Amino acid sequence: MPGLPVINPALALTDTALLSEQALLQEVWLTPKPGLVDASNSGAHRDMDLPLFLASIAAIAPWFAQFVTAGQQAAELPAMQALAQVRPVGIACEQAMFSATAGVNSHKGGIFSLGLLCFAAGRLTQRALPLSQASLCAEVAALCRGLVMRELQQSGRQATVGERLYQRYGLSGARGEAQSGFATVRRYVLPYWYQEQDASRRLLAALLRLMAVNADTNLVSRGGLAGLRYVQQSARQLLNSDWQIADLQAMDQQLTLRNLSPGGSADLLAVSMVLAAFPA
Ligand SMILES: CC(C)(COP(=O)(O)OP(=O)(O)OC[C@H]1O[C@@H](n2cnc3c(N)ncnc32)[C@H](O[C@H]2O[C@H](COP(=O)(O)OP(=O)(O)OP(=O)(O)O)[C@@H](O)[C@H]2O)[C@@H]1O)[C@@H](O)C(=O)NCCC(=O)NCCS
């Protein structure tokens, strides 16, 4: 496996777009990831593999700079009006992804979460405000204020997986996480980021922490609430042990057998990598 691209902290304060691309690359190359596409297998996915993910990332990457620019251009707008400015960029980026993957949804959630982070970075830098984990997450939360109420609770729409799962289980998915200012990442991942010295083990531990608590709608859409609970309990058990790579490989086999893929947690791992490059 080629060397993982290392996120250069010196870039942190200047280029959120490049950090986002590097985070998606580091995420997909990280191995072994239970149920997910990585360098050893495709996990619970029959329609996706590593080459498809790399093609998807190549198609998405140029759009991260567009998200930052859109944020700079919308810097003076009230947050809620600004969100309306970024949606078309997000949808265009999704279309670029679908063109590169022949219609397979590889990074829809990742585009939403990282796109919002890049847009927020553009708004903050345009207003000469410092970029930090706190300022970026607060800006994303401000942009997404009321999003769950508007788009899930009041709309009653059931056009997407997330919208159907909200109506059925009250799960707010990617929207709820963004509206909270990535609270799951800030509470359960970033405080422990440097506990592991090895870079790969650090990312694997972060993924386990996310899988242990994240209400991942991918898991629910594939395995119901029982599937979500199974993954959360399994991740929690590993975290409470001196887990080794072989344990993750065994978990990967179990999730694949059960058709369970924590794609939402994989996205939040990329969000964690971007945020970890900034001061708290
Ligand atoms: C705002 C949207 C992105 C919301 O989409 P949706 O209504 O579908 O809502 P969610 O269920 O929330 O899912 C969206 C994707 O977000 C990821 N996700 C899930 N749970 C969470 C969570 N708790 N926190 C954060 N992120 C979460 C997940 O994405 C990843 O998994 C997908 C790949 O897995 P797979 O199982 O293969 O998915 P499918 O192909 O759907 O299943 P199969 O057919 O294979 O069985 C992949 O997307 C990963 O990224 C969720 O899938 C959207 O509606 C929207 O508005 N988009 C427009 C763009 C936009 O608004 N941008 C704004 C600023 S950029």
Ligand SMILES: Nc1ncnc2[nH]cnc12
């Ligand atoms: N590595 C991965 N495998 C499957 N779904 C994902 N969503 C984001 N990253 C993923």
